[in-house]
Amino acid sequence: MTTAVEEHPKVVAPAPEPSLAGYVAQFADVPSLLNAAEKTRDAGFKSFDCYVPFPVHGIDEAMGIKPSRLPFIVLGCAFAGATTAMALQYLTNAFDYQYIISGKPMFSIPADMPVTFELSVLFSAFGALLGMLALNNLPKFYNRIFFVDPFQKVTTDGFFLGIECEDPKFHKEDTAQFLKALNPVRVDECIDPNASTALPKLLAPLAIFLLIVGLIPLVLLARIRAMPKDVPRVEILTDMDFQPKLKSQRTSKMFTDGRGMRPIIAGTLARGDFYEDIPLSEGLEADASAEIDHSLLLPNAKNPDGTTVKLGDFAWVTEIPLDVNEELMARGEARYNIYCSVCHGKTGKGDGLVSQRAMALQKGTPGIGTWIKPITLYDQPIRDQAVGQIFNTITHGVRKMPGYASQIPVEDRWAIVLYVRALQKAGSATLDQLPEEEQKRLQADVQ
Amino acid sequence: MAHHGQTIPVENPGTLEQNVGQLGLFAMYAGAIGLLIAGLIAVTSNNWERFQFSYLHNLCFALSIALGALFFILIQHLTRAGWSTVVRRLAEMMTNGIVPLAVLFVPIVFLLLNGSDVLFLWNNKELAATDPLLIHKQIYLNPMWFTIRAIVYFAFWILCSRYYLMTSAKQDETGDPQLSLRMERYSAVSLILFALSITFASVDWIMSLDPRWFSTIIGVYYFANANVAFYATLAIVVHFANSKGMLNETVNAEHRHDIGKLLFGFNCFWAYIAFSQYLLYWYANIPEETVWYMRRQENGWEMVSLILIIGHFAIPFLGLMSRTVKRNPSQLFCWAVYLLVMCWIDLYWLIIPEVSPGSPAPGLIDLGCLVGIGGFFVFGTVKLSEQFTVLAVKDPRLQESLAFHNI
Numbered sequence: 024m025t026t027a028v029e030e031h032p033k034v035v036a037p038a039p040e041p042s043l044a045g046y047v048a049q050f051a052d053v054p055s056l057l058n059a060a061e062k063t064r065d066a067g068f069k070s071f072d073c074y075v076p077f078p079v080h081g082i083d084e085a086m087g088i089k090p091s092r093l094p095f096i097v098l099g100c101a102f103a104g105a106t107t108a109m110a111l112q113y114l115t116n117a118f119d120y121q122y123i124i125s126g127k128p129m130f131s132i133p134a135d136m137p138v139t140f141e142l143s144v145l146f147s148a149f150g151a152l153l154g155m156l157a158l159n160n161l162p163k164f165y166n167r168i169f170f171v172d173p174f175q176k177v178t179t180d181g182f183f184l185g186i187e188c189e190d191p192k193f194h195k196e197d198t199a200q201f202l203k204a205l206n207p208v209r210v211d212e213c214i215d216p217n218a219s220t221a222l223p224k225l226l227a228p229l230a231i232f233l234l235i236v237g238l239i240p241l242v243l244l245a246r247i248r249a250m251p252k253d254v255p256r257v258e259i260l261t262d263m264d265f266q267p268k269l270k271s272q273r274t275s276k277m278f279t280d281g282r283g284m285r286p287i288i289a290g291t292l293a294r295g296d297f298y299e300d301i302p303l304s305e306g307l308e309a310d311a312s313a314e315i316d317h318s319l320l321l322p323n324a325k326n327p328d329g330t331t332v333k334l335g336d337f338a339w340v341t342e343i344p345l346d347v348n349e350e351l352m353a354r355g356e357a358r359y360n361i362y363c364s365v366c367h368g369k370t371g372k373g374d375g376l377v378s379q380r381a382m383a384l385q386k387g388t389p390g391i392g393t394w395i396k397p398i399t400l401y402d403q404p405i406r407d408q409a410v411g412q413i414f415n416t417i418t419h420g421v422r423k424m425p426g427y428a429s430q431i432p433v434e435d436r437w438a439i440v441l442y443v444r445a446l447q448k449a450g451s452a453t454l455d456q457l458p459e460e461e462q463k464r465l466q467a468d469v470q
Numbered sequence: 471m472a473h474h475g476q477t478i479p480v481e482n483p484g485t486l487e488q489n490v491g492q493l494g495l496f497a498m499y500a501g502a503i504g505l506l507i508a509g510l511i512a513v514t515s516n517n518w519e520r521f522q523f524s525y526l527h528n529l530c531f532a533l534s535i536a537l538g539a540l541f542f543i544l545i546q547h548l549t550r551a552g553w554s555t556v557v558r559r560l561a562e563m564m565t566n567g568i569v570p571l572a573v574l575f576v577p578i579v580f581l582l583l584n585g586s587d588v589l590f591l592w593n594n595k596e597l598a599a600t601d602p603l604l605i606h607k608q609i610y611l612n613p614m615w616f617t618i619r620a621i622v623y624f625a626f627w628i629l630c631s632r633y634y635l636m637t638s639a640k641q642d643e644t645g646d647p648q649l650s651l652r653m654e655r656y657s658a659v660s661l662i663l664f665a666l667s668i669t670f671a672s673v674d675w676i677m678s679l680d681p682r683w684f685s686t687i688i689g690v691y692y693f694a695n696a697n698v699a700f701y702a703t704l705a706i707v708v709h710f711a712n713s714k715g716m717l718n719e720t721v722n723a724e725h726r727h728d729i730g731k732l733l734f735g736f737n738c739f740w741a742y743i744a745f746s747q748y749l750l751y752w753y754a755n756i757p758e759e760t761v762w763y764m765r766r767q768e769n770g771w772e773m774v775s776l777i778l779i780i781g782h783f784a785i786p787f788l789g790l791m792s793r794t795v796k797r798n799p800s801q802l803f804c805w806a807v808y809l810l811v812m813c814w815i816d817l818y819w820l821i822i823p824e825v826s827p828g829s830p831a832p833g834l835i836d837l838g839c840l841v842g843i844g845g846f847f848v849f850g851t852v853k854l855s856e857q858f859t860v861l862a863v864k865d866p867r868l869q870e871s872l873a874f875h876n877i
Contacts, residue, residue, distance in 0.1 A: 081875050090793065098791070125755070133749050 044215035045187040046199055047171045048207035053079055056182040059205040060085040063184065066201065070190035074174070074183040093154050100150025101143045108142035109135060167215040174211075185213065302344045304433055306411030306418070311338035322420045339411025345437050355442030358435045362427060371400030371446040395423055400443055401450025413440045478872045481719060482863055486563065487856040489716050494852035501845025508838025517835060519588050523679075523825040524836045526578060526589060528843040530675060531699070531817050533571050534692065536847075537668055538700025539564035540631050541693070544664060547634070547650075547657040552870035553728055556720045559862045560707055562638055563855035564700070565631030570850025572624040574843060579620055582613045590616075592681040603682045611678055619674060623667045630660050635855075638862050645864030668693050679824040683762045687747045691820075694740035699813040701733035705806035709799055711860070720861060723797040724874050730796030730805075737790070737809060740816075741783035765823045770830045774819050782812040814840070 050056040056073060063071055064087040073082055116122070117130035127134070156162065168174055168185055177183055184207075186198055202210045244259060258264065269275055275283040301309040305317075315337060318324060324332045345351060360369065368374040373396050381394035398405060405413075417436045420426035427436070454462060483489070512521035539561040546554045578589065587594035592611040598604045604611070634653060641649045669689025677688045685691075708726065711717045751759045766775050786809055795801045818832065862868060 084875075094793075127753070127755075131753075133745075134753055136745060136749060 039217035039219065041214050041216045043188060043195065043212055044167045045185055045193070045213045046202050046210055047168060047174060047183055047185040047213050048202040048205065048210045049173055049176070050182040050184065050205075050207050053182060055206060056184060057082060057085045059184050059202075059207070062205055063186065063201075067192055068186055068190050070193070071184065071186040074168070074177045074181075074185065076178055076180065076182075091158065093151065093158060096154035097147045097150045100146040100154075104143040104146030105139050107146070108139040111142075112138060168213055170216065171211050171213050173209065187213075300344070302340045302411070303437075306340055306414035308338040308340060308411075320415055320419055322422060322424075322426075334412055334415065335408065337412070339409035339415070341409045341411070343410050343437055343441055345434060347441060351438050351441055352445065354435065355438030355440070355445075358431060359439050359442045359446075362431060363439065366397045366424075367400060368397075371443065371450060373397040373399045397424070399450075401447040406447050406451065410440050410444070413443060477869055480861070480863055480868065480872070482859065483716055483720075483861050484859065485857055486852065486860055489711075489714065489860055490852060494849050494856070497845045497848035497852065499845075501842050501847075501849055504838045504841030504845055505843070506838075508835045508842055511834050511838065519825050520833075521835050521839070522578075522581075522589050523822055524839040525843065526675065527817055527821040527836075528839045529571060529574055529578075530692075530821065531814050531840075532567060532843050532847040534696035534699045534813065534817070535703045536565050536567040536571065536631075536700075536851075537627065537664075537693075538696040538698075539704075540568075540627060540634075541661075541664060541668075541697065542700060542704075543631070543634050544657045544661045547654045548661060550654065550867075552867040553725065553874040555862055555865045555867045555871035556717065556725055557704060557708060557729070558865075559638065559858065559860055560711070561700070561704060562631070562635040563858065563860075564703065564707075564851060565627075565635065566854040567847045567851040568624065568627045568631060569854060570846045571843075572628065573850075574846060575620060575624065579617050583617060585613075590678060590681070592678060601682070607681060611681060616674060619670060623671045626663055626667050630664070635858070638865070639858050641865060642859055642863050645866070647866040650866055665689075665693075668696070676820055679821060680762060682758065684759075685747055685751075685762075687743060691740075691743050691747060694736060694743045695813055695816055697736040698733065698740050698809055701729055701736060702806040702810040702813065705729050705733065705802050706810065709803040709806070712799065716860060720872060723799075724876055725871075726799060726802055727793070727796045727876050728874075730790060730802050733806065733809065734786070734790040734796070737783065737786055741787075744778070744783075765827050766819060769828050771819070771823055771827070774815065774830045778812070778816055778819060782809075782816060786812070 048059065050059060053075070056075070057079070060073055060082060064085065071086075073079075073086060075082070112135045113130055121129050123129075173181065174183060175181075184202075184205075186193060186202065192198075199210060199212075248259070269277075269283040271284060273283045274281045278285070301307060301312045305312055305320075307315065319326070319332045320334070320337075326332055364375055365377045366373070366375040368378070375397070378394075378397055382396065385394055414436055416424070417431065417439060418426055418428045431439070454465070457465070508521060508524065512518050542554075542561045543558060543565065545551070546558055581588070582590060582593055585593065585595070587597075590611070592598055592604055592607065593613055598608050598611075633656070637649050637653055640646075672689045672692035676692060677683065677685060705726070708717070708721050708729070712721065748763065752763055765771065786805060789795065790805050795805065818836070822830070822832075822836075865871075
């Protein structure tokens, strides 16, 4: 602005007159300051204060200051914190959104204690800090005592006592005399320049302007989110809604054929499969397996000419393709008792509980019943089967029996085969095959 | 308002004997009569088990006061505390009570070594050999090792407390500040040993009453209780001393205020520790841990638990909070007596459910044991402290203590 502006005469407030705001006395050491504070207190002054570089024990008593009200503020805040915490937990856990956690009560006082304690402490801390600031009239941006020159020593080695002019007992001459009688180092007048303490005129419009400017983006966002549109809304917080991952049954822009779900590459084997080891995984001899139509191995399969498949004719393995030992036998017994004994019975006789119940249910209705009693495992036809065929039966099932391939892993199926062989041996044993003591015991039992 | 730079004249208040007269003798008679009556009732009503548990309970209670005093002395030296010098000698005398308690502990050890499993179930050979939990604990919980540990605890406590008492008494004659420095130097290591001994003693004498249960915080729990019991006792002792015209010039409202503050603070600490133990056990809901609390939540014991929550924490929390209460001699005295009773109930709640899970009512046996053990405790304390002055008259920090002012 270089153009001259014509000045208009304005009504100007009278220039501020400096006035006496009080007296500040400096003392040499703590005892003389304490002594002066006591004297000032006893003289009946109320509006005076001491200024020291470090806390002085007993100064509040010397000045006649009552104990602080801060503890009560803190106590009130602590109770407010406890109440808030309890109410918050009650509303969230027991009222608004009930959620059972391991069968515990919705509202359990012991469980709420930690949060209650923390919030009480938090509110107390806030109460202590803010209450201290409020009681001390802080923050204070301006204090007239700083216009007293020697007062700068208050942060190093100066001990000051100031009496303010607001005190009803304050008197221009008498108070100065009174202070001088207290044996101070020096007494200074505190002159308040009474400079205007009004804020700059521009400050309020500027603050309002900045506030409005700061609100613009928020308003725009709110408008965008609230307006009807035919494209997706602006997401302020996307919350991982849009991820560059393939979802099932969707097209993909990444591949030329557009398929999101990729076909398996030829020759891929699933982990843990036994395609390599034919005898182990199918119970068939390896070279025979390649020529067989595997659909014929399923239960009730028919040959192309309509005749029933004779499973016994296939080239089954006759040896269990695993190390046969006690461990495998024990495993086989355990698995057999879990999966097989419910129908076949613990001994393989076909008297499992399921079988017994089914027989009992269809007792009164001859001819209607569809339950076929499981075959006795130590009958001759089963004993004549190769281990591979028994394995195949467990895998795919036979007649009413479902296949167990999905439930029992391959090694466990072989373990069951081994145990079935043991049951067959036990079920068809004759007396002379037993050890001698057993023979004697059994004969004694018979007699 | 003390005037700075001037020494405050101290009158020698004389020895304990000159001040209390026949108190020790009276306490001895009370102790003998109390134990005799409790024993007679136990024999006639065939309640020998309850007598043993009650005996242990009151022994732990008296011990908690003496151990609190020992901790107080160690902490004052460690922190170079000035305010507490006027009451420190009283605490030093209280630690003398550990000696009669060590003597009173002998029957417990004697019974244990003779194979009694009334108090300590783990001493049952058959059970310890078959119970899957106790088999592994036998390495720690066996009578021989228990006895050795008890001897070590008592030896350390007695040696430590005697050292501090004797050194302080020597200072009464010489006023040598070097002695204060030496006591300060030993206080840190003594505190570590004290923490270990009080923790393991709590484990041995309180926690192992239910040998299948365990709590890692039991030592701190007993320690917190010991502090409350001690500060309450200190306030009571100061009150009686003042009413007898003793220490009137030296112990004033400022010191009472601080004793009250510590009493209040440690009582909150006790509540915090008690609740920490309860919350973790009760809320984790593991049967082998909650069984201990179950025992204290049925058959009327839930009333005792509630008395502890409300009476040991909530009421004194509000009652002792005010500055005026702490500075007023008779009000502080009332709260101290009240809290001492609460400490007794707290230990009752820790120990007695193991023998009487069906009924929480205290009986004449408990009263007899309290008077008995308490009497011998007071007798031993007074007898062993008779020749000492009741004030550390030449302690270098005495002036600071006399001029002490709360902000």
